[in-house]
Amino acid sequence: MKLGYFPGCSLLGSARELEESLMLVAKKAGMELTTIPDWNCCGSTAAHNLNHLLSVSLPARILALADKAGMKEVLVPCSACYNRLAMAQYELLENPDLKKEVSEIIEMDFEGTAKLLNVVEGMEKIFGEDSVLKVEKPFEHKVACYYGCLLVRPAKVLKFDRPEDPQSMDRLMKKIGADPIDWPDKVECCGAGLSVSRTDLVAKLSGKILESAVKRGAEAIIVACPMCHSNLDMRRENIEKAAGKKYSIPVLYLTEAIGLALGLSEKELGLHRHLVPVVFPIREKKAEPEKAESAEESAGAVEE
């Protein structure tokens, strides 16, 4: 199987481990990822904030390159890039005038035929129903699946999962033996693009998310987005300072968690790159049989 692939800038830098773990798992599943040749930055929040045309044109070039390379489906692991690309694609397909204008700006014909897949959809493909992959080391932890805002909204454009209470990552986690908690902050915003310029606000928002997960007994937060990861992991000190409280809960990319369950090593998956060490509280092994319960029920059990 083959998929087009758009890494995005942060996967070359601050989110290297997302790329590393994704590639390993994909390889194990025999999935070939072909990078869009000569791809550029999607412009991220910055372009979106400052210049609308730019924020559409930069993704348009990427999508045009994908079309040119004949890619039917493109996996975009960074949620931020995924969101920008999908939005631009939607806007351009809806608005022929804009499409014309942008085609001129990027000096290429924009068709926008490639279907974009986010990292969760990508993992569903790689590690789906008929996957050859076997869970070797069940990831038996209580986890909080954190989707963030960019993966599900706007629902009209992205058409991915339920926008208020998504389940797809939870399902993947159950598949590797984890126990996803039911919590209300799955799609709350972590502060995203204000990470550097208003770290104070990011610390507040991300802090709320951490607190909510920890309070409900989560032992790890599973994320799908480099921005979420950097805000919850790299900004941990800021969060702790703002909250006046320490948090040891690690933040893993879903690809890393799946990689671990598939028996890949921490080192290969890039876990050492996290600022918050990936350690779990030691649990005494209970002899009771596997509980196949719904997320709601398990959450209820914690509250008792």
Place this chain on the structure above:
Amino acid sequence: MEGHPEDQDQSLMSRVREGTGESAYKCYQCGKCSAGCPLALEMDYPPSQILRMIQLGLPGLEEKALGSLSIWLCLACETCVARCPKEVDLPKIMDFLRQESLRRGLTHPTAKNIIKFHRAFLDPVKYTGRAFEVGLIADYKARNPISAFQDVLIAPKMFFKGKLSLAPHMIKGRGEIGRIFERAMKKESKK
């Protein structure tokens, strides 16, 4: 950024409609957006009030909206539009207001840092085709010496974790990207 007088005597309301296809009149001020907005409490005016200022179009209110901090704090998290009963695309309007605010030179003083950051982010993209995290931090620090110290603190850690590469990535289509920037900038400022 130069003002276009014939544009300015157009009401902000109709400018928004032109620029975004969204009508601020659709909003009936239920406040659901403000209730769910993660940053409403940090904003000088909660999102629904920004819309109200546009709706009324009374003297002074438009400038107040364009000069607000709110429009720069908006994270484009889309929580508001996802729940808005009238399907008002607030983030899109916020986008437009930011650009309008820049065009009219009305940006809120505290927003300057945010804008500086965005510019610092885009600069390397313009010249190399991709974002450059080390450069970004250095550049932003240069533009904004006061609040960058925190990033200076974590930058070395990131470096040692292998998360920062010291050289920017140069793509082949750099020339194209440069032209994309030029055209987009020119066209937007004319709007």
Place this chain on the structure above:
Amino acid sequence: MSEFEPKIVAFVCNWCTYAGADLTGTSRIKYASNVRMIRLPCTGRIDFMLLLKAFEQGADGIIVSGCHPNDCHYTAGNFHARRRWMMFRSLLDFLGIDTRRIHFAWVSAAEGAKWAEFVNSVTDQVRKLGPNEQYQKLSQAGVE
């Protein structure tokens, strides 16, 4: 000034516009005497071939008027008329007939003054267009 007095045929519905024109009368509002009214139960009854017939009979202008949307005595007749008019107009364009000779209006039973204004304005406009020789020419061309 030209001596030309256009002949205008109005197809109106019984419930709204006919009654509205009655009100113009009861209110003694004066208007151009060029118009001849054909009363029909509803604008929905108007077969647009009738309009061609009117042109053929020498009408220089045509008015079609009925109830306001949603006020149709028969619920939806006026919508049907509207929809057919859209199709008919492209047919007229195709035939080369000046669509400015046909005017559509909504005049309710309470809009006596509006009726007078409307008739006057249509009469003025058609007067400016001059006699509808075009149709005669066209139809003759078609015959020969």
Place this chain on the structure above:
Amino acid sequence: MARIGVFICHCGENIAGTVDVFKVAEAAGKFPGVVHSVEYKYMCSDPGQTMIKDAIKEKKLTGVVVAACSPRMHEPTFRRACAEAGLNPFLCEMANIREHCSWVHEKGEATTQKAIELIRIMVEKVKRNKPLYSIKVPVTKTALVLGGGIAGIQAALDIANAGHQVILVERSPSIGGHMLQLSETFPTLDCSQCILTPRMVEVAQHPKITLYTYSELESLDGFIGNFKARIRRKARGVDEKLCTGCGVCIQKCPQKKIPSEFDAGMGKRTAIYVPCPQSVPNQPVIDREHCTYYIKGKCKICEKFCERKAIRLDQQDEIIEVNVGAVVAATGFDILHSKDFPEYGYGKYPDVIDGLQFERLASASGPTLGAIKRPSDGKEPETVVFIACAGSRDDAKGIPYCSKICCMYTAKHAMLYKHKVHNGKAYVFYMDIRAGGKNYEEFVRRAIEEDGAVYLRGRVSRIYEEDGKLIVKGVDTLLGAQPVEIKADMVVLATAIVANQDAESLAQKLRVSYDPYHFLSEAHPKLRPVETNTAGIFLAGACQAPKDIPEAVAQASGAAAKVAGLFSSSELSREPVIAVVNRLPPPVFSTCTGCFLCEKACPYQAIEREEIKDRKGNVIKVVAKVNPGLCQGCGTCVALCRVKAIDLQGFTNEQVYCELMAL
């Protein structure tokens, strides 16, 4: 050969002042076919009418044109005069030379000329007029009422009390509708069941009302005065004639955990059940979906214990056919359900409930006997948040309209809660308070001023659970849109009022139109609010739009008055201005090609399909046929028919073309 008489009126100076009536009479006399042309001062006066009558007889007129005022004024007068002289009234037309001529133009040649032309047009028309006869249809004086909520009950009682037979069809096992589920009712707070149950009993006992519960309309054919309805009586599993309603079967049934529809899921019921103890009729039905016997093939405990041997486990549905003259649709409403509120966790958190569930909690006969206890743990909630406009006025949820009653019942709920839980805190999030009825605003103010309900203007964005509390994230727009967070023990959503799920299919069965939200449409929003555009079918209650009880009752009585009016004579007389499809001798039968464009366009569903068969019964052709009971004479079909197979009597193609030829 036509012999037309033209009668020109002066109307005193009203016409003669601007139009030269003498010249007009002279000109009209020369029109081909006109054998008589006179003017007179006041045509509508007795001498004027006599002139016409005499002329008809003396000159053997075959048509009459009265050139006078608007036909909307005196057409009936002159048509009657003609009829009295033995001329078919539809051979008389009027040329409007007053409202459309003398009153609106200056005195002068042009005006006189116009009057002449207007007459010429009518002369040409009347030459083509054919005698028409008004249509008489017999009326079956039995009404069918669909739905046994308060609206259906009221309509049935009013019609029956006017002396007519009524058949009342109710889908559920008992009549009463939503009102039976309510605790107390605004704005007076009287107990719903106390005022409703006597009426229910009256229905059951009324000699003129036949009640079919657990039944549904299968199909309806025919037209005003002459409908044929097929009604499906679903198998109750109980012989109504034998059952005494003792309830032993219900006590013994082992299936005890079925969520009760009547209690809006707050209570449980058995498989053999009555919705509530006050049900009318008070005989149980067996819910086959949950009954052990139907699932597993054995049980029959009810049968064993029924002393009256009334249980009929093998009963089948039965279809009965009835003839009725009028139908009243009173099928009520539904409320929006949980899947539509993911942001409020409705359906996920047991303590987020809807208005009907709160009614059941507050009802003295409800599952908690009127004590306010939250569903999750049965504790008394200390803080309750009420959310108005939940789903209503919400384009994103496809419901842009206001549900009209929720402002009122939310105030009622806050009030009832405060009456029962004195130290409790009641918060109401609202957008506007719509309390336009008699004593309504006063009622809402009482909830705020006397009972201390706290009203916050703003919508709630999100509800989630934390530490056993429901966190309600709202806003107060009166405080500058500041976010407000309330930790609640229970949340009540005033969910939108929506049409029944099967409203669309019901409308299609009845051939009445419905709005985009599937509420049944009235014939005119102001002047015909209880009629539909299908003659003989009327509307009552919330099936037409969200309504409270007073409105539902008022409309029901209105519909009943219409039915009684219709039933006041045994024959219905209608104007013959209707469409007809031509019929020709074989082998053509009709020029109708069977395209049925007319069928789609007719706003009254008056076009039917008729099969033309040869002697052996083979279908040769399917052609359109107009149902004279339904056709209202709009003529839309005529305009559409490409082969001119359908024509409108009184405004035929020939007539209108000839009018144009006379221009």
